[in-house]
Amino acid sequence: MNQMTQLAPVMADIARANGLPNAHYTDPALFAEEKRSVLFASWSGIGFGKDIPEAGDAKPVDFLGMPLLMVRDRSGAIGVFQNTCRHRGMILVEEPTRIRGAIRCPYHSWCYGLDGSLRTTPHVGGPGQNTHDEVDITKLGLFRIRSFVWRDVVFVNIDGQAAAFEEVHAELMARWAEFEQLIFHGGESSSFKLEVRTNWKLAVENYCESYHLPWVHPGLNSYSRLEDHYNIEREGLYSGQGTRVYRQLRDENDARFPDFKGLSAQWNEGAEYVAVYPNVLLGVQRDHAYAIVLQPVDQENTVEHIELYYATPEKQTPELDGLRGANARLWKTVFEEDIFVVEGMQRGRRGELFDGGRFSPAMDGPTHNFHKWVAARIEAGRAS
Known part of the structure; x- marks a missing residue:
């Protein structure tokens, strides 16, 4: 049995828990262990259907x-x-x-x-x-x-032992059932990638929570404030954040993207951003969506593959090309603003006295939820 790290403190209640030990971000041996027990044993994202049309x-x-x-x-x-x-x-x-x-x-x-x-x-x-x-x-x-x-992301279960995808993610699929309709990739401008010097888990952890918005995303926070967000946390399943004040992008002629069909009133100004464990980050809004596949390169490097989708095909709405480009630039700016944070946390994991950190019981529930899920997968792998 692997005794390299003690994970009981990670599994504790959020008010007492520590985060994952430093070694889970810096040690090649633990990266290899997580490859087997977390990434190969779960439904991991590897690509997009739009790449093989x-x-x-x-x-x-x-x-x-x-x-x-x-x-x-x-x-x-x-x-x-x-x-x-x-x-x-x-x-x-x-x-x-x-x-x-x-x-x-x-x-x-x-x-x-x-x-x-x-x-x-x-x-x-x-x-x-x-x-x-x-x-x-x-x-x-x-x-x-x-x-x-699902949502154009190609998920795989390498070890073949996970429950069916529809069973594992039944609750999230039901939560977003209104978005179960055709989505169309926004074209060349709607596809980009970021190469980030960080462990893949830190990208998930940062994405999960809205706590950092006032300091890291001042532009976004100017209209979608911290107090306008809510936590999404389903233990053992998924976590993320939502906003009650989603604002549609418009061009100089006041044009906007067409909405997805048949959405309920909650999506008029609501939007949600969820981490689909282990390595896929999704966002849904009334008029567009996105998917991010995190590609772990090694314990300290990750590539973020980001794709934007709409309710109508690019070829049928050439008049919206400029708006699609502006939307892509907006999201790219938001995601790039996170780079210094996740890279800074990665460097911080070299601090030998850091004990995995503590969580705010009010604000860090989504991140703690992810830590517990990862720890549970590792412990299951060690027990097998």
């Missing part, structure tokens, strides 16, 4: 060293496979591409369908012999990774 589109993804391949099949469904040939383990797809026929291994030309099934094995029985009695192609398809697409 057409049948045959394929995109390779490196997720914590695991070579994966996202593929859209002829029916429009997205599948995820291990990106290695079953013959000699060659990487199948190196760059985003459109598969015209089959997924062909560049080494010996074994070919796979978009469903992962092995189709052909050239010369496997000798020159000109494409079959062999001892090579059963029905048992040599690509390794399929459990996957689920």
